[in-house]
Amino acid sequence: MAAQNIKIALIGNPNTGKTSVFNHLTGLNQQVGNYPGITVERKSGACKLPNGTKGTILDLPGTYSLNASSIDENVVIELLLNKTDKDYPDVAVVVTDVENLKRNLLLFTQIKDLEIPTILVINMSDRMERKGISLDIAYLEQQLKTRIALVSSRKGTGIDTLKGLIVNYHSLSTEPCLNASSIDPEYFNGLRNVFPTQQLYKLWLVITQDVNFGQLERNELHNSSFAKSKPELKRLQQKETIKRYQFINDVLKTGQTIDNSKAKDLRAKLDRVLTHKVFGYVIFFGVLMLIFQSIFSWSSVPMDFIDESFASLASYTEAHMAPGKLTDLISQGIIPGIGGVVIFIPQIAFLFLFISVLEESGYMSRVVFLMDKIMKRFGLSGKSVVPLISGTACAIPAIMAARNIENWRERLITILVTPFTTCSARLPVYTILISLIIPEKMIFGLFNQQGLVLMLLYLLGFGGAILSAWILNKILQVKHKSFFVAEMPNYKLPLFKNVVLNVLEKTKAFVYGAGKIILALSILIWFMGSHGPGEKFSQAETIISSQPENKALPEDQLNDKIAAYQLENSYIGIVGKSIEPVIKPLGYDWKIGIAIVGSFAAREVFVGTLATIYNIGSSGEDEATIKQRMNAEVDPITGKKIFNFATGVSLLLFYAFAMQCISTLAITKKETNSWKWPLIQLFGMSGFAYVVSLITYQLLK
Amino acid sequence: MNIQEIIVYILVAGAVFFLLKKFFFKKKKKGGDCGGSDCGCH
Numbered sequence: 189m190a191a192q193n194i195k196i197a198l199i200g201n202p203n204t205g206k207t208s209v210f211n212h213l214t215g216l217n218q219q220v221g222n223y224p225g226i227t228v229e230r231k232s233g234a235c236k237l238p239n240g241t242k243g244t245i246l247d248l249p250g251t252y253s254l255n256a257s258s259i260d261e262n263v264v265i266e267l268l269l270n271k272t273d274k275d276y277p278d279v280a281v282v283v284t285d286v287e288n289l290k291r292n293l294l295l296f297t298q299i300k301d302l303e304i305p306t307i308l309v310i311n312m313s314d315r316m317e318r319k320g321i322s323l324d325i326a327y328l329e330q331q332l333k334t335r336i337a338l339v340s341s342r343k344g345t346g347i348d349t350l351k352g353l354i355v356n357y358h359s360l361s362t363e364p365c366l367n368a369s370s371i372d373p374e375y376f377n378g379l380r381n382v383f384p385t386q387q388l389y390k391l392w393l394v395i396t397q398d399v400n401f402g403q404l405e406r407n408e409l410h411n412s413s414f415a416k417s418k419p420e421l422k423r424l425q426q427k428e429t430i431k432r433y434q435f436i437n438d439v440l441k442t443g444q445t446i447d448n449s450k451a452k453d454l455r456a457k458l459d460r461v462l463t464h465k466v467f468g469y470v471i472f473f474g475v476l477m478l479i480f481q482s483i484f485s486w487s488s489v490p491m492d493f494i495d496e497s498f499a500s501l502a503s504y505t506e507a508h509m510a511p512g513k514l515t516d517l518i519s520q521g522i523i524p525g526i527g528g529v530v531i532f533i534p535q536i537a538f539l540f541l542f543i544s545v546l547e548e549s550g551y552m553s554r555v556v557f558l559m560d561k562i563m564k565r566f567g568l569s570g571k572s573v574v575p576l577i578s579g580t581a582c583a584i585p586a587i588m589a590a591r592n593i594e595n596w597r598e599r600l601i602t603i604l605v606t607p608f609t610t611c612s613a614r615l616p617v618y619t620i621l622i623s624l625i626i627p628e629k630m631i632f633g634l635f636n637q638q639g640l641v642l643m644l645l646y647l648l649g650f651g652g653a654i655l656s657a658w659i660l661n662k663i664l665q666v667k668h669k670s671f672f673v674a675e676m677p678n679y680k681l682p683l684f685k686n687v688v689l690n691v692l693e694k695t696k697a698f699v700y701g702a703g704k705i706i707l708a709l710s711i712l713i714w715f716m717g718s719h720g721p722g723e724k725f726s727q728a729e730t731i732i733s734s735q736p737e738n739k740a741l742p743e744d745q746l747n748d749k750i751a752a753y754q755l756e757n758s759y760i761g762i763v764g765k766s767i768e769p770v771i772k773p774l775g776y777d778w779k780i781g782i783a784i785v786g787s788f789a790a791r792e793v794f795v796g797t798l799a800t801i802y803n804i805g806s807s808g809e810d811e812a813t814i815k816q817r818m819n820a821e822v823d824p825i826t827g828k829k830i831f832n833f834a835t836g837v838s839l840l841l842f843y844a845f846a847m848q849c850i851s852t853l854a855i856t857k858k859e860t861n862s863w864k865w866p867l868i869q870l871f872g873m874s875g876f877a878y879v880v881s882l883i884t885y886q887l888l889k
Numbered sequence: 890m891n892i893q894e895i896i897v898y899i900l901v902a903g904a905v906f907f908l909l910k911k912f913f914f915k916k917k918k919k920g921g922d923c924g925g926s927d928c929g930c931h
Contacts, residue, residue, distance in 0.1 A: 512893035517900065705911065708904035715901045789912060850912055 194243045200283035202250030203677045205311045208341035210247040254298040279357035283309045293436045301389035305360035314340040320447035328443040333361045366435045371427040479542045481639035487534035495813040498527030520803040525710025528796025532616040544690040548682035566658040572602040579609030583852045608653035613791040625836030702792040717804040720758035728754040775835035775885040834888035838881040845877035
């Protein structure tokens with residue numbers, strides 16, 4: 189007999205530790221994926237249950253209730269109402285937080301009304317003693333008509349009990365725990381009579397929400413004679429919520445005891461300081477400084493090691509492989525190109541280490557609260573904070589996170605300005621340029637100057653986002669502002685496993701995602717740099733050697749000159765030279781121009797591209813690192829360093845403001861369903877970047 | 890044309906094909922979310 193496979197839906201309010209429960213149940217072997225036709229992410233994972241039973245767990249987006257107000261909440265409702273959905277659960281597991289049971293139980297009572305076998309998980313049970321909370325589980329089970337698993341995802345307790353309850357889900361009551369139809373018996377009786385085969389609460393949800401539950405049912409309901417007006421329905425919905433809370437209050441009055449005298453609560457004290465209108469910002473800036481200082485100082489040793497290793501590897505390959513085009517491709521194209529991405533692994537890892545720790549500890553929510561106050565002054569929605577903060581990792585999920593903004597104009601502004609936030613792809617460009625143009629000096633013997641400049645660039649990106657939002661807000665004239673209501677999670681010691689997994693996942697995504705493009709571009713750029721049309725390329729050696737001023741040159745200098753001449757007349761040189769007039773006023777030569785054009789595929793390509801170009805453009809006998817090559821690059825006419833202060837600052841500002849990510853443009857198109865907005869983003873941001881960089885270079889040169 | 894040159898041309902053709910597929914003939918994704926190994930963010 190084939191083993192039974194139970195479909196389990198993991199549902200709950202945000203911040204109840206749902207994902208940690210999911211990780212415990214799946215043993216971290218989850219398969220994460222977007223489901224076709226569904227706009228917001230659901231995660232699924234396999235779970236081994238007692239008696240050889242298997243389970244498929246679906247981790248649904250966090251939602252406060254079944255009254256959908258955003259797309260991600262719709263995902264939950266659409267699944268729970270559609271019995272034909274292949275993921276329709278056999279059993280629902282509602283995860284709640286022991287400290288927020290009252291609010292969390294609202295969703296639970298609604299799911300019970302859908303008559304799905306439901307288990308209640310009361311998570312974070314390890315905090316009960318510290319908070320002075322005690323629960324009468326038997327009483328709660330009886331009143332809520334369910335079985336309860338008291339779980340601590342932090343300590344991993346209660347998971348086996350939960351698994352046991354899942355296996356025996358057939359024995360769970362599907363009876364609702366309260367009669368919600370008593371808010372208007374006449375109306376609900378009418379509904380029951382017209383649709384005798386349908387579940388009453390399902391009908392109610394279909395009537396009150398704009399969720400796609402099947403066109404036929406909606407039409408039937410709208411055409412029915414007892415249809416109510418929208419304000420009437422809204423009033424009924426409010427009555428329903430009040431009724432549910434009355435029920436929950438009554439149950440918790442007996443089932444839960446909170447003895448504040450026993451609570452040893454630090455949270456309130458910490459919140460007062462961390463969200464203080466002055467100290468809150470001072471502490472936040474302190475944390476930012478610490479992060480950027482550490483990114484520079486801690487990662488310099490592994491970065492130098494990686495840089496030198498790749499330089500040695502390229503040199504070793506050239507010396508030990510048979511001479512030929514493949515050897516040249518590997519030593520001058522592939523190795524320097526890949527080195528250009530691998531070198532940044534330490535910095536990316538440190539950045540995500542800090543972000544994970546801040547998120548896990550609960551501090552990030554306080555930052556969101558602090559930022560909300562600033563955002564509102566610039567006309568942004570409070571709900572825009574989350575996309576803007578999460579944009580520091582990658583603009584794509586950040587733009588998707590804007591889906592929870594109900595007002596279309598507010599959502600559009602957030603989508604348009606989010607790419608200004610400094611994403612992790614900009615970090616490699618910033619760090620290499622900063623290390624070239626900003627001296628490694630300490631300020632007040634405490635702060636590394638390079639780290640301060642990096643922090644300034646992050647703040648500049650954030651400033652660019654809120655300033656452009658303010659301008660767009662004036663143009664698009666947003667009248668209605670949505671409010672950001674979020675619960676402050678408790679402070680927790682970050683879970684080591686979660687932090688490590690997050691850092692590994694993000695670093696892997698950086699290396700594999702950007703790595704493939706960089707590898708392909710390195711091969712292409714090497715090819716275009718090693719081949720060229722006409723005699724100027726093929727006869728480069730003869731042309732340079734025959735020039736009188738080169739006759740007295742030592743061999744290595746002559747070889748460098750030949751290589752540079754050849755590169756200039758190669759295909760890539762011709763392309764670069766053709767765009768040079770446009771970028772020259774910004775202080776860039778044609779080689780930087782090629783790297784900038786390549787960066788429109790992905791910003792990280794910048795360093796790898798330059799590494800490849802500079803490798804081809806030298807005689808290739810030395811073991812110079814990427815940084816050394818960039819530092820040694822000089823203008824053939826003026827003899828000055830290419831990466832001087834003026835060019836460096838101009839480049840930093842260009843990368844801070846330009847829209848250089850095809851994937852972000854694609855997601856903007858998808859989210860706005862129009863090419864108009866990504867094109868505005870592309871030309872608006874890049875045009876602004878051009879003007880700022882031009883002014884900066886002309887002033888500083 | 891020696892073997893090294895043949896391999897180089899194959900690699901170049903592969904790189905061009907990969908880039909065209911990635912940026913111009915992108916398939917609709919069936920799996921993988923952002924933060925995954927190939928989330929399409931880069």
